[in-house]
Amino acid sequence: MFSVRALRLALLVSCVSAPSLTTQAPPSQRGDPYRLVLGTWELNVAKSLNPPKSQTRTYEMSGSNLKYTDHYVDTDGKETVVVWSGRYDGKDYPIIGSPAFDAQATTASDEYRATYAVKRAGKVVGRGTRVVSPDGKVMTIRGKFTTPEGQDVNFLGVFDKR
Helix, strand or coil: CCCHHHHHHHHHHHCCCCCCCCCCCCCCCCCCCCCCCCEEEEECHHHCECCCCEEEEEEEEECCEEEEEEEEECCCCCEEEEEEEECCEEEEEEEECCCCCCEEEEEECCCCEEEEEEEECCEEEEEEEEEECCCCCEEEEEEEEECCCCCEEEEEEEEEEC
C-alpha cells in the first residue's frame, strides 16, 4: 500500500514538461520538443504543492530519446532515483525506480508544452501537463492521479533551471 505523499512524489517525478505559446523560437530551433527542457532543474519547494524535501531533475538526450533522471528526498529523508527515457510520440516507455508507476506516455504540442499519462500495470492512473516558461527558466508540472486506494490526488511542481 502506498501513502498518498509517496504517490504524489512518484507522480511528480514521473511528469514531463511543457511550454507556453507566447514566445516563438528562431526558425532554426522551432519544432524540437526537447530543446527547452535539456539541463538541470531544481524544485522550488516554496512554490510547489505538497512537495518533497528536495528534488532535482536532469534532462538529456539518450540516442534519439529524451531521458530524465529525478533525484528526490521525501519529507522523511528517504532518497529515490527515478528514470524515464522515451519520445513524445504517445507510446508507453518504462519508468524505472518509481514506487507507483511503471510506464509513461507523452506527447508534445510544441517545444513549450507536453502532456503525459502515467500507468501502472497497463492502466492509466494519472494525467498532466508540463509547461516551460517563455524565457526557458521555469518549468511547471501539474497533474492528477488516483491512488491504489481510489483517492484522487492533485499536484503542482514548480522547477527553476540551474
